[in-house]
Amino acid sequence: MQITRAVEYGAMGLICLARRGPGETVLLEEISQEESIPASFLGKIFQQMSRAGLVRSIRGTGGGVTLAKAPEQITLLEIFEAIEGPMALQRCLAPTVTCERQEGCALCGVFEQAQDQVKEVFGRTTVADLLKRHAAPGQGHRRGGAAVGKLSPVVE
Amino acid sequence: MQITRAVEYGAMGLICLARRGPGETVLLEEISQEESIPASFLGKIFQQMSRAGLVRSIRGTGGGVTLAKAPEQITLLEIFEAIEGPMALQRCLAPTVTCERQEGCALCGVFEQAQDQVKEVFGRTTVADLLKRHAAPGQGHRRGGAAVGKLSPVVE
DNA sequence: TCAAACCGGACTAATTCGGTCCGATTGGTC
DNA sequence: GACCAATCGGACCGAATTAGTCCGGTTTGA
Ligand code: FES
Ligand code: FES
Numbered sequence: 090m091q092i093t094r095a096v097e098y099g100a101m102g103l104i105c106l107a108r109r110g111p112g113e114t115v116l117l118e119e120i121s122q123e124e125s126i127p128a129s130f131l132g133k134i135f136q137q138m139s140r141a142g143l144v145r146s147i148r149g150t151g152g153g154v155t156l157a158k159a160p161e162q163i164t165l166l167e168i169f170e171a172i173e174g175p176m177a178l179q180r181c182l183a184p185t186v187t188c189e190r191q192e193g194c195a196l197c198g199v200f201e202q203a204q205d206q207v208k209e210v211f212g213r214t215t216v217a218d219l220l221k222r223h224a225a226p227g228q229g230h231r232r233g234g235a236a237v238g239k240l241s242p243v244v245e
Numbered sequence: 246m247q248i249t250r251a252v253e254y255g256a257m258g259l260i261c262l263a264r265r266g267p268g269e270t271v272l273l274e275e276i277s278q279e280e281s282i283p284a285s286f287l288g289k290i291f292q293q294m295s296r297a298g299l300v301r302s303i304r305g306t307g308g309g310v311t312l313a314k315a316p317e318q319i320t321l322l323e324i325f326e327a328i329e330g331p332m333a334l335q336r337c338l339a340p341t342v343t344c345e346r347q348e349g350c351a352l353c354g355v356f357e358q359a360q361d362q363v364k365e366v367f368g369r370t371t372v373a374d375l376l377k378r379h380a381a382p383g384q385g386h387r388r389g390g391a392a393v394g395k396l397s398p399v400v401e
Numbered sequence: 402t403c404a405a406a407c408c409g410g411a412c413t414a415a416t417t418c419g420g421t422c423c424g425a426t427t428g429g430t431c
Numbered sequence: 432g433a434c435c436a437a438t439c440g441g442a443c444c445g446a447a448t449t450a451g452t453c454c455g456g457t458t459t460g461a
């Protein structure tokens with residue numbers, strides 16, 4: 090039950106791309122080195138993000154990848170779904186379901202609530218946000234985090 | 246990135262147990278059949294929930310398992326963590342971290358927000374809630390669910 | 402003492418994850 | 432047109448995780 094490396098790498102890749110000027114094309118190899126992500130794996134990931142329309146990729150000499158939209162327009166949810174497909178926190182929330190029970194099942198109702206929350210967080214977080222927060226170091230995120238029942242006020 | 250069967254089965258098992266009278270001991274075999282969960286797997290799962298103090302298990306003739314607390318006192322979060330250990334939606338949120346980056350990393354900050362939301366949902370949902378919703382069939386949960394940006398008002 | 406039940410750990414099969422490899426394709430450059 | 436630079440696409444592979452199974456051990460009631 091963990092976010093995969095692919096998504097993590099994908100997001101890092103886009104942040105790295107957004108850090109450059111807008112519309113700049115960068116070699117995959119360069120991103121790979123900068124973020125220490127295996128180049129061939131990163132290639133795969135960018136392929137998927139390209140198909141999803143998040144980046145544009147240019148082949149041939151002088152090619153590379155560019156953001157296809159402004160960093161403020163690319164959400165983490167899009168990145169996630171570009172790479173993993175539709176989010177399904179539990180098997181019964183997937184497009185094709187294999188579980189009997191189904192109708193009137195309480196359990197997947199809760200899972201769906203949880204999933205909607207995750208989607209909401211991912212959906213409101215853009216690459217620009219990530220970049221901005223990345224640029225401002227100092228206080229790491231760890232262990233000051235809101236515990237259950239005391240949510241961190243992130244937006245407003 | 247999915248909730249495991251073990252957690253799903255664990256929750257179903259407890260719901261099944263709660264459906265009986267309070268303090269009633271039930272055979273694992275019985276739960277297994279009722280919920281069509283492999284008996285030996287279910288045994289494993291109840292072992293872990295027993296160690297976590299969610300159920301009490303009685304061996305020997307006439308044994309079985311009972312809820313160790315009232316259904317209103319057992320949250321889905323407890324079930325989850327009894328079975329899976331501490332929740333970590335991403336590797337950097339785990340107790341022992343293997344990722345460089347760490348301090349000032351924007352990405353896992355977002356993941357932690359998402360995780361806190363999930364914990365909040367799971368933490369407020371008890372076995373009693375699940376049972377109640379399970380008992381009231383009719384409207385399944387599917388596809389009426391809140392989309393991003395329009396959260397379902399569950400508790401207030 | 403015997404059988405009913407859970408306990409505990411070792412084991413296994415299937416699936417997913419985290420990549421690698423390589424040939425094909427596309428586009429510049431000379 | 433030859434050649435090189437880059438991504439594309441799919442096949443492949445090893446490791447880890449998931450989803451169980453098995454079996455001998457222990458506890459307990461009859
Ligand atoms: S329908 Fe499969 S767990 Fe609810
Ligand atoms: S510290 Fe590992 S992804 Fe943020």
